[in-house]
Amino acid sequence: MKYLFISQKRGTTLASRPGGQEVQRLLLSLLLLAAWEAARGQVRYSVAEEAKHGTFVGRIAQDLGLELTELVPRLFRVASKGHGDLLEVNLQNGILFVNSRIDREELCGRSAVCSIHLEVIVDKPLQVFHVEVEVRDINDHPPVFPTTQKNLFISESRAVDSHFSLEGASDSDTGENALLTYRLSPSEYFSLEVPTTDEQVTPLSLVLKKSLDREVASKLLLVLKATDRGKPELTGTIELCITVLDVNDNAPVFDKAVYRVKLPENARNGTLVIRLNASDLDEGSNSHILYSFAADVSPNIEASFRIGSASGEIKVSGKIDFEEAKLRKIQIEAVDKGNPPMFGHCTVLIEVLDVNDNAPELMVRSLSLPVREDAPQGTVIALITVSDRDSGANGQVTCFLTAHDPFKLVSTFKNYYSLVLENALDRESVSAYALVVTAQDGGSPSLSATASIFVEVADVNDNAPTFAQPEYTVFVKENNLPGCHVLTVSARDADAQENALVSYSLVERRVGERALSSYVSVHAESGKVYALQPLDHEELELLQFQVSARDAGFPPLVSNVTLQVFVLDENDNAPALLPPAGGVTGGAVSELVSRSVGTGHVVAKVRAVDADSGYNAWLSYELQPVAGGGRSPFLVGLYTGEVSTTRALDEADAPRQRLLVLVKDHGEPPLVATATVLLSLVESGQALKTSLRASAGIAGPEAALVNVNVYLIIAICAVSSLLVLTLLLYTALRCSAPPTEGACGPGKPTLACSSAVGSWSYSQQRRQRVCSGEGPPKTDLMAFSPSVPPGSDSVNNGDQEEICGNVSKVVV
Structure with missing residues (x-):
């Protein structure tokens, strides 16, 4: 990011100065550019390498639009992939400063652009900002020659303007700090020829400007000095020891001074790279040429290539990796067998071609697990970073999610993705998700990498307890023992942990003049319902009440179910004689x-x-x-x-x-x-x-007593006949219907709500109404359904529960 500093004297405005309006427009453009960059979520700073600890880099909190007071509560943190703790942020003032020594050459090598990528992460809500810190080069490395001394053997017969290749110096800095100028100590025989291009494919060389005479000067000592363009300038030197040889005055000459070759990476051992050819105008042993790498060739070159001394063939002998070096430069020497020998030099430039041999790399960070099932859409679950060491299409990575519902991947910046919630969650349907994130590059064939993310869904109390039956009906004989077990209610909660813990209680109400809790109770954990006192059919024929099931969630959810307890009659009352007609007792x-x-x-x-x-x-x-x-x-x-x-x-x-x-x-x-x-x-x-x-x-x-029993018998016969006719008609209708569970099929009999097994009877008029406390009293004539055959199942899935005297049946 560029910064523009404008100073003005007191009392002078920009508009009043010449060109002030242009400066204002430029300043406005820069401000808009800065605002646009901030909107994109990226901030750029620059810092010089080797800066001292505590050196100010930028007001990162202010530039990212964050308040200083929210840095600590929102867990403000800075992450830098592979760069350790070079930079740090003061959480008190939001300033980014240098924390430890930054060596640009160690960090980026000879790369023209060197920057540190920072990820700024804050929580509540989760946000990610990307900050680029450019590391500026300083002139902290002097030029260095491969050796401090170089020996040259030059025949006295060499012609004027002959060139003798020299290995130039190297500077670890970049830019102007790495541009070198060479100077040769004054000499009447030699001058220095410096390459005019940055590639320096034409080697640095000595030029013979005057014929040598071994008898006049058999040895010459020159000093070659290399100076960079940094401020301050740094220099390096090498001593050139020149020995003047006699006789063999023709050195080998290559067809080309520079050979350019393209070689795919991962080429197999033995692959031919190039066949060199040099010629020597001499005859005999002086024209026999041997090829070799230059003495100052790097160990990496010797480990990757070999050269045939007689054939001049360069072949692959080790691993060639595009990601390690895109261009290989090899200096080749050709020496004849003359005495003294003569040398020729050439340069082989090997351009390494990229092959899609690196699969993408996935890194999953900042997992926010487990996820509540009521989490809103757009909730960030994880941050995902992808990278590929290849270049071009081989290094272009796309990231996608397989079996993603209800999640999706959102691209945030370059190769950065966020895993977010797209649809609503329901733990009762799916309690956990096994997600697979796949990163695939654009190579041919493409390579891919996967990462598994296990997302667990946290429970929320959103399900009320559900009873196993919509209604419970049970028959209990009267005169039961106090505290006998009547039936068991059961409710299930689809939630988990404490949200699924169910407790039972009575829904209190009045039964006549008494409270319901004086008749029955329910166990809070098991759901067992107990009769607290003996029940009397003559007093209470039907006890209807509700049981409540409540979970332990917050807030708790409640469900109710209705229970009908029919009190069955037992023969506990002897016949009672009515007074005689004359009203005489006894x-x-x-x-x-x-x-x-x-x-x-x-x-x-x-x-x-x-x-x-x-x-x-x-x-x-x-x-x-x-x-x-x-x-x-x-x-x-x-x-x-x-x-x-x-x-x-x-x-x-x-x-x-x-x-x-x-x-x-x-x-x-x-x-x-x-x-x-x-x-x-x-x-x-x-x-x-x-x-x-x-x-x-x-x-x-006595006259009022008509022959009631005669009429009673007639009524019993009539109603019984009607009941038999109704049953026959119902059976005929069920048999004519499709064969389902019923009268004609293997169905389960349904127990009707009767007081006892029997026929019509004359009974005393009831003084007690049913448990609801409403409706007319029971009449003298009552009908009872026929008994159920022994061993019949109730409609509750054949689950008959014998309770309170082994006569009670639960019916829904």
Whole structure:
């Protein structure tokens, strides 16, 4: 980046000076250029090599638009690939300074441009800036000759203007600091010819300007001085010891002074590079030529090439790597066998051609893992750097992501990429991603490299617990033991760790006058529901409530499920006798019977009820046999409780008859009550007076008792017939449908919500409503579904749970 410094005197404006408007426009252009460069995310500085520790480089925080107060909280850091800690940033003032010695020649060699690339990384949010620091060369290396002394053997017969090649000096600096000028110490015989091009393909040489005379001067000592153009100037010298030889006065001469050859890198050993040819005008042994590398050839050349001393063929003998050196310069000597020998020189320039032999390199850094599943789109996951040592198309690298959904690669700067989130994540669907980043160069055939990135998705509490069933129905026998296990509810949370830890609790409500928690409880961890006290079917037929499942996430999520607990009846209530028609308590029925009544005349009626339901409330009446074995003239209706005559009464019958009627229910085991019927046999006149008294309203309560049991039996038969007809019709419809699970297929029976197995029964009117506390009370006539065959499965996937007395079945 160039900087423009403008000074002005006090009271003088730029516009008032000559050319002030042009300067203003130039300054504005530079400011716009600087703003554009900053917008591109790149800042450039320059610093001289060998600068002292602490040397100011630039206000990097200010130039990148960062506040000094946010450098430490945002983890401001500087990374430099392969350059260690040459540069450092003061986090207090945001200044980039020199931290350690910078040697440009060690850093970049002879490269014309040398710069240090810095990556500035800050977090929260993650940002990457690229900074280029140019290292300026200083003249810190003097010219150096290969040796301090060089011996030259020159025949006295050499013609004037003969050239003698010299190895020039080298300077490790660059630019003006590496441009050398040569000076030769004053001599009447020799002058110096310096190359006029930067390539110096024409070697530095001594020129003979006056014929030599060994008898006058057999040895000459010259000093060659090389001076660079740096400030201050640095110099190097070499002593030239010239021995004047006699006789063999023709040196070998090559066809060309410079040979140019192209050679692909990685050429196999033995590959012919070039065949050199030199000629000597002499005859005999003075014309026999031997080829060799110059004495000052570098060890790398000797390790990579060999030359046939007789043939002049240069062949590959080692590794040729374009990335190490793009141009190989070899000095060749041709010496004859004369005495003294004469030398010829040429230069072979080998241009190494690049071959795509280096695969791209991938580096993944700044991984931000794991990634929350609620991370927004555009979140940066990782920074990826790619590089290729090849050049041209072989070094052009493209980077892409395989199996990338829901991620993508975004190119940030040259060969720098960011792995960002493109679509929303769902840990419950995919908990981790194995990503493969591939870098491929543009060579033919192309080479590629891959890097694997394992991205784990962190859980967020976004799933409420889900119960295994939408609703639970269970049947429990009454009079259960306190604390018995009713059923187990189960809820699963799709989240992980604490977000998936589920606890259970009751949704508290009132059941009549009491709290729900006085009836049942649920274990917070296992979900087991317990009955805290014995349940009474006569008091509570259905207990309906909700259980809540809550996870341990923050904030917690809750789900509820409804439970229906049907209390099944047991035969725990014996038949209860109703008061006799006369309102007399004590359970005895007293009647006056006329001796003139005929067979089948109803003389009394026993009334009884049972607080149970179903078969447990279905009553039957039996007449206890008469003591002494005699046949009683009376009998009792099996289901009506009506006492009637079996024959006409006569004088032989005792005037007072005492009958014991056993009232028995159909429970298991059956419960029994005993009713006493006292009959007084009177003449027809007395019976008529009693009848008149009854018709006058004396026996009003008894007149209200109609033959209820007769109507009850008729109603049972009618409803049973209707039920059978409905079942037959339903079975016919299911059989006509496609064969699925049902009545005609191998389906699973569904348990209906009934109180017990049985038929129609006469039962006591209920005083307690169902657990919801709403709706009319239960009527006297109740219907019950038929029993389920033993071994049948419930609809809960054949999973029947026997709870509280091994009679409860869970039904959904």
